[in-house]
Amino acid sequence: MPHTAAVAGLGSLSASIPLQFFSGEFLQYAVVFFVLALVAAVLGARGVAGVSMTIAKWLVIVFLVLTVVTLVL
Numbered sequence: 001m002p003h004t005a006a007v008a009g010l011g012s013l014s015a016s017i018p019l020q021f022f023s024g025e026f027l028q029y030a031v032v033f034f035v036l037a038l039v040a041a042v043l044g045a046r047g048v049a050g051v052s053m054t055i056a057k058w059l060v061i062v063f064l065v066l067t068v069v070t071l072v073l
Helices: 025-041 046-072
Strands: 004-005 016-017
Touching: 025 046
Parallel strands: none
Antiparallel strands: 004 016
16 A cells, blocks of 8 residues: 555545655656757757756756645645
8 A cells, every 4th residue: 555645735625645746756857858958959959948948947846846845744
């Protein structure tokens, strides 16, 4: 049986989410998208580079928010 964490702020509708969801995968995916953005920029695909960098930025933000929430709780 996997460990679960309740989602805050949902009251009686709180769902259980596996703790693996809150792992460092966001940071790993952010690094992958960052590398993809660098490669795309070197190859001249500026559109792909921009989208990849935006995705990487948002994944880092989500990682930081979840880290702060985890440390506070």
